[in-house]
Every structure is written in structure tokens, then in C-alpha cells.
Amino acid sequence: MVAVVTRALAARATRTEVGRLQQVLAETAATTILGQSRALRSLRDRIAALAPLEVDVLITDETGTGKELVARALHAASPRATGPFVAVNCAALPEQMFETLMFGHAAGAFPGAGAARQGKMEAAQGGTLLLDEVETMPPALQAKLLRALQERAVERLGENDLRPLDLCIIATSKAPLREADGFRPDLFFRLAGAELATPPLRDAAEDIPLIFTHYAQLAARRYGRPDPQAGYPLHQALKRRAWPGNMRELRAAAEAHTLGLLELRADNAPVLPDNSLADRVAAFEAREIAAALERHRGNTLRVAESLGLARRTLNDKMRRYGLTSRV
Numbered sequence: 001m002v003a004v005v006t007r008a009l010a011a012r013a014t015r016t017e018v019g020r021l022q023q024v025l026a027e028t029a030a031t032t033i034l035g036q037s038r039a040l041r042s043l044r045d046r047i048a049a050l051a052p053l054e055v056d057v058l059i060t061d062e063t064g065t066g067k068e069l070v071a072r073a074l075h076a077a078s079p080r081a082t083g084p085f086v087a088v089n090c091a092a093l094p095e096q097m098f099e100t101l102m103f104g105h106a107a108g109a110f111p112g113a114g115a116a117r118q119g120k121m122e123a124a125q126g127g128t129l130l131l132d133e134v135e136t137m138p139p140a141l142q143a144k145l146l147r148a149l150q151e152r153a154v155e156r157l158g159e160n161d162l163r164p165l166d167l168c169i170i171a172t173s174k175a176p177l178r179e180a181d182g183f184r185p186d187l188f189f190r191l192a193g194a195e196l197a198t199p200p201l202r203d204a205a206e207d208i209p210l211i212f213t214h215y216a217q218l219a220a221r222r223y224g225r226p227d228p229q230a231g232y233p234l235h236q237a238l239k240r241r242a243w244p245g246n247m248r249e250l251r252a253a254a255e256a257h258t259l260g261l262l263e264l265r266a267d268n269a270p271v272l273p274d275n276s277l278a279d280r281v282a283a284f285e286a287r288e289i290a291a292a293l294e295r296h297r298g299n300t301l302r303v304a305e306s307l308g309l310a311r312r313t314l315n316d317k318m319r320r321y322g323l324t325s326r327v
Contacts, residue, residue: 033066033073034214035207039199043070046196051077056149056169056193060176064248065198067172068132075128080168083127088120091136098141099157103148109158121154124167131171134191135180146187201243201250208243208250209235215254223290224323228258259286289314290323298324 033044050057051074059067068087075085093101100109104119121129131137137145148154149169153162171191177183178192201208213230220227230238234257243249256262288307296302304314318324 033069034211035204036210037204037207039203040207043196043199047073047077050074050194050196052079053194054078054080054168056191057171057196058177058188058192058194059170059172059196059198061174061198062200062246063174064246065200066247067198068130069247070196070198071128071130071170071172074170075168078128078168080127083167084124085128085130086120086124087130087132089132091133093137093141095138095141099144102145103154104156106156106158109156113158116156119154119156121148121165121167122163126166128168128170131169131191133173134171135173135175135177135183137183139182139184142184142187146184146190149187149190201246205239208238211247212238212250212254212257215251216258219255219258223258223286224293225258230257285317286323289317293323 033040033047035041047070057071057074059070061067071087072085075081088102099105100113100117100119102119102121104117104122105113107113107116131145148165151162152165154165155162169191173180177188178185204211209230212235216228216230219225238250238253245252253262289303292303292306293300296306300311300314300318304311307314309317
């Protein structure tokens, strides 16, 4: 019995270490910009030059080009790499809650504020604050943000004291802010200590097979499937596609390929599955079951209980999505 328990503990420790290494790999991949094309080499060189300067950076280019990935790479290569990386989606900020979300509030500052709370800017103290889609911020909120950036300090709602900030700001925009209607020029110049453009995928066509394979491998780990194979014909077809959605669209294609949903037309052009409600529900189910399998280390009984499914229903769904228990 002692020997059995010892082996079980050793196996559990091994699984824990493997999980830790996979997490490290995932975090490393999240800040890695792959590719050997001139466009992506130039982007990496620009990141390497800017990161040590701790200058505020404005990243601008088409949708789906990986602006947040570039922001994370800048953070990871900067002296603030050990500090927090806090991302704020400006398009989703409710105007009436902007101050408390960004600057924080004191206890009792408004009904329901039982305890003091720091805002996003304080949460990024010692690290990097990403302002994603900053071009969507209403003018009234731009003025409040500008003051905080100028003073490098915030005043929590319900307080009179300024709290100093030590952070780097990275902002992203799908539109050129210098020419954007309704965007304050003074805020633009405050954010654009340096400007960086992420290249569209068409400028890095030679790297498409490499990036596609990388995303497919990440999806295979997420869904518990073997690494998918993509031969020369598929690689050539991928390079011929226009990819208007850039990296985001390529990643969706890689995930579809991993799940066996990527189709080729007669001329070998890749066709992504329809983005119907059924497709989105199926993708959501696959992600949730894969995550539950990971949490419960492949114990399908516990997975079924946690998801509120009958064991047989869970097994049917796992077969449908090609998931394995990996006990």
C-alpha cells in the first residue's frame, strides 16, 4: 500500500510539474512574435529598441494584427517585466463608471461602496497599463484621462489626496489618432511618446504557415488533441488567402483545423466554417469541457458533476469534439 501511495504521489507531482511547464510555455508564447519576414523582423527590432526606454507607446494598425501581443512583448522586454500588465478595453468602459473603474474610490464614496477600491491605473503600479481601442473613448473621458497622465497621479472618487503613479502607458488604436475626429490632440501627443505600426498579415505572407502551425499547436493543447498535420498544399493555400481579419482570422482558421472544421474548396482555398450560433455554441462547449478536464486532471466523473452533465452525455460530447480524458 505504501508503494502504491508513493507512486501515486510521484505521478501527481509529475502532472503538476508538467502543468506548470505548460503554463510557462503558454505565457512565453503570449509574448513571442514569430516570423522571419522583413516586416516581422523589423517589428521585433522596433520592440527591442523601445522596450528599455520606458516611453509611452501608441500602437496603430488594422484590426486583428496583434496589437495586444505587441503590447505584451513590449512589457515583457521592459524593465517593468516583473510588474503587472493591466489591460483596459476602452470601448467597453461605461461612461458613468469611468472614474471609479480607472481611478478607484474611497469607502462610502457612493451607495454600495462599502470598502475602498483601487482603480485600473493603481493596479498597474510598477508595471504597464494597456489602453485598448483608445480611439473609442468619449471626449469627456479623454479629459479625465489626460489629467491623470499629465500628473502621473490619480485621485480616488471620494478622496482629496493624489496618489502618485509609477507606470508605463501603451495605447492601441485601429484608426490613426492624429486624424481621428473627436480625439483630443493634447491626449494624442501625451500617449504617442513613440508610435509603432503592426504589419498586416499580407506583408508577412511567407510566415503564415509558421504562425498557423503555432496557433494550431496551442489549440491542440487547449482541446487535448494531438498536434494537427498541415502539409504543403494547405500551407500554399493559406499563403494565397487574403486574410482581411489578419492574425485573428488566421488563429481562428488554425483552431478550426485542429478541430477538423477547416475545409478546402476545389481550388484548395481554405474556407472557415460559418460563424453561426450553432458553431459558436459548439466551440464554447469544447472549450468549457477541455478546461474542466484540465481542472479535474481527466477525471470524467468529476467533470460531469461540475458541468451538470450525465456521464454518458459528457462522453458523447468528448467524442464529438475529439477530446480525451488524459488520465
